[in-house]
Amino acid sequence: MKGPSDHCAAMCRNIQAAGIRRVLQVAKARGRADPARDLAIIRRAGVEGYVAAGKTFGMSQSGARSVVMRYDEYAQEI
Numbered sequence: 001m002k003g004p005s006d007h008c009a010a011m012c013r014n015i016q017a018a019g020i021r022r023v024l025q026v027a028k029a030r031g032r033a034d035p036a037r038d039l040a041i042i043r044r045a046g047v048e049g050y051v052a053a054g055k056t057f058g059m060s061q062s063g064a065r066s067v068v069m070r071y072d073e074y075a076q077e078i
Contacts, residue, residue, distance in 0.1 A: 004049040008065075011072040012046035018075035026074040041067045 004012070015023055020039065027035045037057070044053040045068050053064040 004046055008045055008050060008068060011068050012042060015042060015068075015071050015075045018078040022078055023071055023074050026077065027071065030074070038067050038071065042071055 024035045024039065027038065032038060041053050041057055041059075041064055044056055045064050050061045050064045050068070054061045057064070
């Protein structure tokens with residue numbers, strides 16, 4: 001069974017600790033096109049890792065990582 005890396009899991013925990021609703025509000029204010037899809041990617045990455053999240057949503061591993069990192073930045077601002 002594969003899971004997320006330690007770094008990915010830590011970023012997902014930061015997002016949850018900041019409050020998902022508040023992070024989504026910041027994302028909407030910053031002009032993210034589809035925050036609901038981004039949230040689904042973050043949740044999948046937090047459970048299964050970047051590779052599985054990327055495959056599920058039709059993007060690369062680095063694309064999924066980029067989404068998680070962007071939302072981690074928003075969470076750190078809060």
